[in-house]
Amino acid sequence: MPIFEYYCEHCNCHFEHLQLSDKDPVPQCPSCCGTQITKMMSAGSFRPNGTPAGKGGFKAAPSCRPSGG
Numbered sequence: 001m002p003i004f005e006y007y008c009e010h011c012n013c014h015f016e017h018l019q020l021s022d023k024d025p026v027p028q029c030p031s032c033c034g035t036q037i038t039k040m041m042s043a044g045s046f047r048p049n050g051t052p053a054g055k056g057g058f059k060a061a062p063s064c065r066p067s068g069g
Helices: none
Strands: 003-008 014-018 037-040
Touching: none
Parallel strands: none
Antiparallel strands: 003 014, 003 037
């Protein structure tokens, strides 16, 4: 099932929404309930040659954590 990425022009919120059909109405913003929503182009989630992540395929970037001192 496709999950689409949206942007609310009213409050600058980015959110994802499961949309079962192209005929489904555009969702409201979960933050401000706004209706000025733009569908964003999101990156595909594929693996080269079907290789799962962590097994020689693409790997996630390390998370940003503050270094302790």
